[in-house]
Amino acid sequence: xxxxxxxxxxxxxxxxxxxxxxxxxxxxxxxxxxxxxxxxxxxxxxxxxxxxxxxxxxxxxxxxxxxxxxxxxxxxxxxxxxxxxxxxxxxxxxxxxxxxxxxxxxxxxxxxxxxxxxxxxxxxxxxxxxxxxxxxxxxxxxxxxxxxxxxxxxxxxxxxxxxxxxxxxxxxxxxxxxxxxxxxxxxxxxxxxxxxxxxxxxxxxxxxxxxxxxxxxxxxxxxxxxxxxxxxxxxxxxxxxxxxxxxxxxxxxxxxxxxxxxxxxxxxxxxxxxxxxxxxxx
Amino acid sequence: xxxxxxxxxxxxxxxxxxxxxxxxxxxxxxxxxxxxxxxxxxxxxxxxxxxxxxxxxxxxxxxxxxxxxxxxxxxxxxxxxxxxxxxxxxxxxxxxxxxxxxxxxxxxxxxxxxxxxxxxxxxxxxxxxxxxxxxxxxxxxxxxxxxxxxxxxxxxxxxxxxxxxxx
Ligand SMILES: Cc1cc2nc3c(=O)[nH]c(=O)nc-3n(C[C@H](O)[C@H](O)[C@H](O)COP(=O)(O)OP(=O)(O)OC[C@H]3O[C@@H](n4cnc5c(N)ncnc54)[C@H](O)[C@@H]3O)c2cc1C
Numbered sequence: 026x027x028x029x030x031x032x033x034x035x036x037x038x039x040x041x042x043x044x045x046x047x048x049x050x051x052x053x054x055x056x057x058x059x060x061x062x063x064x065x066x067x068x069x070x071x072x073x074x075x076x077x078x079x080x081x082x083x084x085x086x087x088x089x090x091x092x093x094x095x096x097x098x099x100x101x102x103x104x105x106x107x108x109x110x111x112x113x114x115x116x117x118x119x120x121x122x123x124x125x126x127x128x129x130x131x132x133x134x135x136x137x138x139x140x141x142x143x144x145x146x147x148x149x150x151x152x153x154x155x156x157x158x159x160x161x162x163x164x165x166x167x168x169x170x171x172x173x174x175x176x177x178x179x180x181x182x183x184x185x186x187x188x189x190x191x192x193x194x195x196x197x198x199x200x201x202x203x204x205x206x207x208x209x210x211x212x213x214x215x216x217x218x219x220x221x222x223x224x225x226x227x228x229x230x231x232x233x234x235x236x237x238x239x240x241x242x243x244x245x246x247x248x249x250x251x252x253x254x255x256x257x258x259x260x261x262x263x264x265x266x267x268x269x270x271x272x273x274x275x276x277x278x279x280x281x282x283x284x285x286x287x288x289x290x291x292x293x294x295x296x297x298x299x300x301x302x303x304x305x306x307x
Numbered sequence: 308x309x310x311x312x313x314x315x316x317x318x319x320x321x322x323x324x325x326x327x328x329x330x331x332x333x334x335x336x337x338x339x340x341x342x343x344x345x346x347x348x349x350x351x352x353x354x355x356x357x358x359x360x361x362x363x364x365x366x367x368x369x370x371x372x373x374x375x376x377x378x379x380x381x382x383x384x385x386x387x388x389x390x391x392x393x394x395x396x397x398x399x400x401x402x403x404x405x406x407x408x409x410x411x412x413x414x415x416x417x418x419x420x421x422x423x424x425x426x427x428x429x430x431x432x433x434x435x436x437x438x439x440x441x442x443x444x445x446x447x448x449x450x451x452x453x454x455x456x457x458x459x460x461x462x463x464x465x466x467x468x469x470x471x472x473x474x
Contacts, residue, residue: 027308030328030374051372058331058370059351072328074375100364123439125358125367125417211353211439 028061029071036080036159036188042073044161044184052076052096053129055122056138080159081133081188090194095133095157095187099145100124102132110194113148113201113219120144122211133187136172139179139242140213146173146243147219148203150235154192160185173242198223199231202298206290208281214238215281216290220298227258227303234295239274239287246273249295258299266299267292315379317342318386326373333357333368336383344384344412348441355440358413359383365420384412387419394457394464395419404453406444414440418454426462430455 033039042048047070051057060066075081081096084105091107099118102108108115121127121135121144135143136156146169154169161184169190172180181187195201205217217237223230232253234246249269256262276287297305310325317340326335336342336359348356350369357369360382387393395415398404405411414437421428421436428436433454434447442450 027327028329029308030311030372032374032377054372054375055352055370058372061329062350068329072372076375122352123355124420124436125355125365125439126352126370128364128366129370 028068030074031071032074032077036078036186039073039075039078039186040159040161040184043186046183047071048073050075050137050186052081052131052134053098053126054134055126055130056134056140075186076129076131081186091192093132093190093192095189096131099127099130099132103127111148111152111192111201113203113221114145114152114192116203117144117148117205117217117219120205132190136169136190137179137181137187139173139175139177141176141241141243142213142215142217142238143243144205144214144217144237147217147235147237148201149190149192150243150245151201151219151221151233152192152195153221153233154190156187157189157191158185159188164188166191170245173244175241195221196223196231198225200224200302202301204294204298206294213281216276216287216294218291218294218298220295222253222299222302224258224302229253229256229258229262229299229302234270234298236270236274236291236294238281239276239291241275244274246270246291246295248273253299258303263296263299267296270295311374313373313377315376315381317381318383318389328372328374330373331369332359332361332371332373332376332381335373336368336381342383342385346409346412348409348413353441354410354413355417356410356413358416358440360416360420363420363423365417382416384416387415393419394460395422395454398453398457398460399450402449402453402456404445404450410440410442410444414442414450418457421454422458422461426465427458428454 049069051072051074076096082094085092135145155166157166201221203219206215219235222232232250237243252269253266270291271288274291276284278284308328310327313326314323336345346356348354352367352370358365359368361379395418417440433451
């Protein structure tokens with residue numbers, strides 16, 4: 026466990042250190058240090074602390090979207106007025122760990138850690154969020170749906186650092202919901218689901234759905250979205266959508282639940298989220 | 308790995324200490340500074356026993372590298388109130404909020420941060436606020452009672468003295 030530790034003062038410095046390899050980035054450290062302490066991950070030559078980098082700080086309304094610095098602690102985001110316009114995201118962040126965890130854990134950290142069950146992922150996917158990455162080859166932005174590549178695997182290239190999460194403001198009349206099931210408090214989700222949609226005269230529009238802990242990556246439920254677009258919200262629609270959603274996912278059985286249970290729950294959560302659009306209980 | 312110098316303030320005292328890059332804050336507090344009030348329960352962020360204040364915020368000292376605290380103000384249970392019992396400490400003793408005592412420093416540090424943000428929390432807000440701290444003895448009821456009593460006492464102490472009665 027004999028790693029070195031260095032805290033660069035700027036993104037530029039951090040990038041040139043990261044380019045030398047043999048290192049790991051540490052933001053809040055709540056995923057990384059647990060993995061290192063429990064020896065679930067080999068110790069890197071050194072940790073590069075990015076939590077105080079000014080380029081990764083701050084929450085800014087850019088007009089069409091909200092820019093959230095990758096190293097902003099979750100508690101700061103939850104205390105920001107912007108969270109009121111992103112209720113599904115706020116709900117997901119609010120259940121992540123404890124207040125002590127949220128005081129240090131970052132949004133960039135949870136996305137780069139790429140756990141299939143990360144709570145923040147489904148709402149961000151359903152909101153159509155993007156991520157901003159900086160690396161030796163310059164800056165790029167990527168749709169979050171393209172970012173996750175497998176459990177613990179992302180589109181980050183060696184030496185790349187996530188600088189921000191970009192969340193387009195939901196249009197007027199867009200609703201967003203987040204549902205989650207876990208065994209006990211402070212446990213990773215067994216299943217989570219987020220839904221964004223509009224509902225006027227009982228017709229669905231702009232439907233975006235995402236689920237967590239039901240596939241190797243948090244994922245959009247594309248076939249279900251396509252089916253629901255423009256449909257009237259009826260019991261038949263809900264039943265068909267639930268069937269499609271169960272086919273959109275590829276869960277495994279583990280100590281938190283069986284594949285069957287997870288599939289079942291995706292359908293149940295989807296129906297609840299859509300019913301909530303008509304004043305039903307999510 | 309070579310040690311590095313950590314400069315920070317612990318319970319109002321300036322500290323300058325050589326620490327290893329992989330030493331956590333709780334290891335430094337307990338093993339180097341002899342501040343053994345802060346406990347190590349799970350050592351993986353779930354139990355809350357190691358809660359301290361870093362720049363006024365409740366954080367887990369088992370998941371904080373000591374070197375992340377460069378220049379920080381750290382308060383542990385020993386520094387919460389250096390001259391007499393803090394109202395929370397008094398209330399935990401009076402209400403039976405502490406039995407074996409192992410989780411108590413963490414609960415008190417977490418409660419102090421909660422009351423600083425929300426001086427008059429409801430019972431539900433206390434329960435939600437303390438949900439990152441585990442206690443295996445009390446069943447939590449007496450802990451919530453203690454926080455409620457401390458909140459009331461601290462508010463009374465804050466309130467301006469009543470104007471002298473006019474005769
Ligand atoms: C007790 C406990 C309870 C938890 N409960 C939950 C929960 O309920 N729900 C949930 O979803 N999660 C939970 N978590 C997981 C964790 O808290 C979150 O995933 C957290 O947001 C991770 O952020 P961090 O800043 O601490 O990441 P770190 O641990 O600092 O980093 C995680 C990984 O991402 C990389 N990384 C970090 N930032 C960047 C960046 N900007 N660019 C590139 N790579 C980066 C790091 O190198 C590392 O590999 C819990 C963790 C603990 C310890």
